[in-house]
Amino acid sequence: MASKRSVIPFGPQHPVLPEPIHIDLVTEDEKVVEAIPSIGFVHRGLEHLVTKKDFGEMVYVAERICGICSFGHGYGYVNAIEHIMDIHPTDRARYVRTLLFELSRMHSHILWLGLMADAFGFESLFMETWKYREKVLDMLEAATGGRVIFSIIRIGGLRKDVPDDVLKGFLPELDNIVEGIKACEKSFLSDPAVLSRLKGVGYLSKEDAINLSCEGPMLRASGVAHDNRTRGYAAYDDVDFEIITSDEGDSYGRCYVRIQEIYQSADIIRQCIEKMPQEGIYVPIKGFPNGEYMTIIEQPRGGACYYVHASGKKFIERMRVRTPTFANIPALAKTLQGCDVADVPILVVTIDPCISCTER
Amino acid sequence: MRISKSPWLLHYDGSSCNGCDIEVLASTAPRFDVERFGIINTGNPKHADIFLCTGGVNSQNKDVVRQIYDQMPDPKVVLACGICACDGGIFKDCYNILGGTDTVIPVDVYVPGCAVRPEAIIDGVVKALKILDEKAEKMKRGEYRSLTSAEYAEKIASKDGSDGEALQEEKDA
Numbered sequence: 463m464a465s466k467r468s469v470i471p472f473g474p475q476h477p478v479l480p481e482p483i484h485i486d487l488v489t490e491d492e493k494v495v496e497a498i499p500s501i502g503f504v505h506r507g508l509e510h511l512v513t514k515k516d517f518g519e520m521v522y523v524a525e526r527i528c529g530i531c532s533f534g535h536g537y538g539y540v541n542a543i544e545h546i547m548d549i550h551p552t553d554r555a556r557y558v559r560t561l562l563f564e565l566s567r568m569h570s571h572i573l574w575l576g577l578m579a580d581a582f583g584f585e586s587l588f589m590e591t592w593k594y595r596e597k598v599l600d601m602l603e604a605a606t607g608g609r610v611i612f613s614i615i616r617i618g619g620l621r622k623d624v625p626d627d628v629l630k631g632f633l634p635e636l637d638n639i640v641e642g643i644k645a646c647e648k649s650f651l652s653d654p655a656v657l658s659r660l661k662g663v664g665y666l667s668k669e670d671a672i673n674l675s676c677e678g679p680m681l682r683a684s685g686v687a688h689d690n691r692t693r694g695y696a697a698y699d700d701v702d703f704e705i706i707t708s709d710e711g712d713s714y715g716r717c718y719v720r721i722q723e724i725y726q727s728a729d730i731i732r733q734c735i736e737k738m739p740q741e742g743i744y745v746p747i748k749g750f751p752n753g754e755y756m757t758i759i760e761q762p763r764g765g766a767c768y769y770v771h772a773s774g775k776k777f778i779e780r781m782r783v784r785t786p787t788f789a790n791i792p793a794l795a796k797t798l799q800g801c802d803v804a805d806v807p808i809l810v811v812t813i814d815p816c817i818s819c820t821e822r
Numbered sequence: 823m824r825i826s827k828s829p830w831l832l833h834y835d836g837s838s839c840n841g842c843d844i845e846v847l848a849s850t851a852p853r854f855d856v857e858r859f860g861i862i863n864t865g866n867p868k869h870a871d872i873f874l875c876t877g878g879v880n881s882q883n884k885d886v887v888r889q890i891y892d893q894m895p896d897p898k899v900v901l902a903c904g905i906c907a908c909d910g911g912i913f914k915d916c917y918n919i920l921g922g923t924d925t926v927i928p929v930d931v932y933v934p935g936c937a938v939r940p941e942a943i944i945d946g947v948v949k950a951l952k953i954l955d956e957k958a959e960k961m962k963r964g965e966y967r968s969l970t971s972a973e974y975a976e977k978i979a980s981k982d983g984s985d986g987e988a989l990q991e992e993k994d995a
Binding site: 474481482502503504505506507508510511514522523526527528529530532573576588589592593595596599608609610611816818 | 853
């Protein structure tokens with residue numbers, strides 16, 4: 463007798479993620495045979511707003527593509543426009559942007575660690591990691607005035623400067639956070655109960671990761687050394703860092719890569735503060751953008767592309783964003799095949815899904 | 823204020839940018855910690871007392887929002903969290919946004935902000951608690967039953983003018 467298949471709908475409203483994603487899990491007993499994702503619950507039609515808001519205002523809309531990686535989205539859009547208009551931001555603006563970018567990465571990765579802990583049922587570890595995330599948010603608030611949406615970036619530089627004494631104050635804070643995450647790392651990477659939930663779960667080989675065009679930590683955890691920061695936008699040319707990879711290829715590897723990237727970000731921030739140049743933060747802009755440009759930057763979740771097509775008018779004709787989660791969804795469908803139903807939450811969280819980026 | 827019950831929250835992300843959702847989660851995390859009052863973030867609509875909705879309503883999720891609302895037992899309070907849930911916010915002009923949460927279900931408390939701060943969310947929840955108590959009192963006397971989403975849709979449709987005006991009258995009354 464052929465075994466009976468049943469379909470378990472997962473989402474859109476479910477306790478794993480705060481965001482709606484819907485997956486139909488085709489199961490045979492406790493094993494998932496196929497996973498069919500359907501997206502579109504958060505689609506707003508944001509890209510079309512470029513035809514309704516002028517190109518300077520659009521920065522604030524671009525930031526709201528996603529509340530977690532908001533600074534990066536604002537930066538990606540601004541970077542494209544600055545290339546079209548041939549504007550070169552001052553060194554201080556470049557350094558502050560890099561610093562804020564890395565703070566965002568820290569807060570995003572710590573957030574992910576918390577959600578991961580929640581997914582494997584370790585509630586107190588979730589609370590512990592989020593305690594340190596609040597410290598990162600405090601730093602972002604001191605620098606920009608906002609906790610999750612900053613609106614500090616604008617075409618030509620920054621809207622306001624971050625004073626040197628505020629930046630100096632970040633150094634002891636960073637040490638605190640790194641120390642705290644080091645303590646949490648013990649639970650994530652060496653606790654036997656946690657290891658049993660992570661090791662070997664959601665394995666993705668190097669070839670698969672490349673063929674499915676994975677992005678970010680997902681790709682690096684499968685042993686591919688690829689990081690768009692090495693392209694050298696903002697001030698990444700002037701700071702030292704090495705691409706972090708892991709050969710594990712499973713959820714454990716992804717956990718390892720993200721934890722190491724938190725330390726790496728803290729290190730890049732320290733370098734930025736040390737080398738911070740003293741000069742203006744804003745270059746005035748003239749006229750309207752005319753031309754097109756495509757830029758790729760490394761968001762916490764992976765490479766994100768921003769395409770802008772402008773025709774010398776106040777309103778831009780077309781903006782297009784391609785986000786890392788979209789690239790990672792095929793890998794999610796792949797890793798879900800053959801897993802236990804109980805592991806589904808972990809596998810969904812492991813790609814660090816950001817649905818509002820994906821659907822915009 | 824004395825809290826007589828431990829209300830459970832249900833959070834649904836309409837079409838928010840995540841900013842508000844993360845702040846909703848942050849308000850249950852150690853810094854703000856609403857859990858110390860017994861307020862728990864649940865995933866099951868049938869366990870929930872307060873419906874926290876972030877982001878505007880779009881054509882894909884309007885039925886999901888209605889369904890969640892209808893599944894919740896009485897008395898229930900709806901909290902529109904963030905400016906997008908209040909009236910569409912920055913995404914008002916997007917082709918796929920129908921408007922705030924109140925285009926599909928009745929809203930009791932509006933919490934503005936972009937992104938809404940955890941302090942504001944807690945403030946909103948405290949207001950919601952008061953409304954919840956009032957509704958429970960009325961229910962005991964047999965004077966109150968909340969509208970289903972279908973009845974609400976009819977109510978909006980029967981009033982002249984745009985949805986916004988219709989709702990304004992309701993608020994005044």
